[in-house]
Amino acid sequence: MGPKEISNISVDCVVFGYDIKRKSLNILLIKRYLESETGSSVLVDDYVLTGYHVYEHETLDEASSRVLNKLTGLTNLYKKQFKAFGAPDRLMGEADQIWVKKKQFSPRTFTIAYYFLLKTEDVTLEGNANKAKWFPIEELPRLGFDHEKIIKEAHEDLKVKCLSEPITFELLPVKFTINDVQDLYQSILGIEIDNRNFRRKLINKKYIIALGEKQTGVSKKPAQLYMFSKDVYDKVFNKNYLISI
Amino acid sequence: MGPKEISNISVDCVVFGYDIKRKSLNILLIKRYLESETGSSVLVDDYVLTGYHVYEHETLDEASSRVLNKLTGLTNLYKKQFKAFGAPDRLMGEADQIWVKKKQFSPRTFTIAYYFLLKTEDVTLEGNANKAKWFPIEELPRLGFDHEKIIKEAHEDLKVKCLSEPITFELLPVKFTINDVQDLYQSILGIEIDNRNFRRKLINKKYIIALGEKQTGVSKKPAQLYMFSKDVYDKVFNKNYLISI
């Protein structure tokens, strides 16, 4: 018997995974599926975020990391607790009620939502028991509970956050090109950015460090590789209070 | 008998009140006091945020507004749900345990924390049953539970938020001077700002509208009064994605 669970409180994880090859910001989702007794009809067939009840002796941060680790095997990722959801009807969709009954969830469950940032290539989905799958943020499937709302709010939070803090590098490999960063910002924000201005801005940052190396295995002019230095960022970064209202 | 309470979930409200006369950003706190049976010693004597359990049929937003309204009588204030707190030991301080026992709190209570923005002058504290009191953010008293941590995190969130959104006007009267706004930013951020540059920046905003009027009852050159136009802000404001990492 495992640790005791708190029946009406869970954590849910919005896992953002950037696919650098496809230039696509993805969300990792788990399949929910249930047939009727006779197998004659499908009662539940959609996707949900990964989540679980909080244990009796664990913090919210610990719970979220546990849940994320169970699904992906990964630890020490960037994460942010961004909002709690607890509307009385949040588990009250038609399919949700069937699911809640089957799983014996408390019908009034509050969830503390986190988002995580990682590279899709760092996760192995083959043979996972959860039928987990990546979906581009712009092409989400039908979602259970209030998870579409949770994802939308996570995305909005990420949009704002990535403008003021260097969290984007959590979504990229250690070595990246300037255009990789631009593609990522475009994927997150859903906008087009002028390459020449973006490039100049990024190259001028002291914490964006040009490595001597170039890309290999590309069929065009290979790009210069760069890395992000957190050390330089923490020291050099001008914590100026720029009022931009 | 009132609505049924969810025993292990509460909302807590960090009430930011700006005192324009004293140029002070304040927090509204409630006294916790308890003597031993014989009255020979003080068991609990500190302050806490206003908060309460969430009711069975109510959303988190509704719960926070209810709690805020009960204390201040006010509605329709700017509010933000900024974080959930649920560490297993968050009610485990010495005084806290005595209090939790007396009040029959669930020892593992999760709280969803909100902050509210208002003007101290809009709240009447005389004769309130809660012995509520304003404290300057820099001079907080001894606090119960994890409420010091909650206040600190609310303040950090407010610092960031006020740089990118015009929420500061929630803390000021409808008619204000440029220097009022500067004093407010200085109070929130704890920094000094150059008056000439700040003034220029603010006056150039289309949504900062000069009224024809001047201050009255001051013993120096009376300042021009301005107002903030949300309409103009919503229309005119350049929702530019300024990447400032």
Place this chain on the structure above:
DNA sequence: TTAATAAACGTCATATTAACGTTTGTTAAG
């Protein structure tokens, strides 16, 4: 009448931004 003081206006060098144009280095096709 004047001293004190906060409000309001002004200056200037530098930095940043948006909106473009141009050159360079590489591979693949002819």
Place this chain on the structure above:
DNA sequence: CTTAACAAACGTTAATATGACGTTTATTAA
């Protein structure tokens, strides 16, 4: 080989914003 295609990388310019100051103006109290 030569060249077309194309992404990478560099450059230009005008407009605007910023930081760091100096100066003038309007008001009240002495």
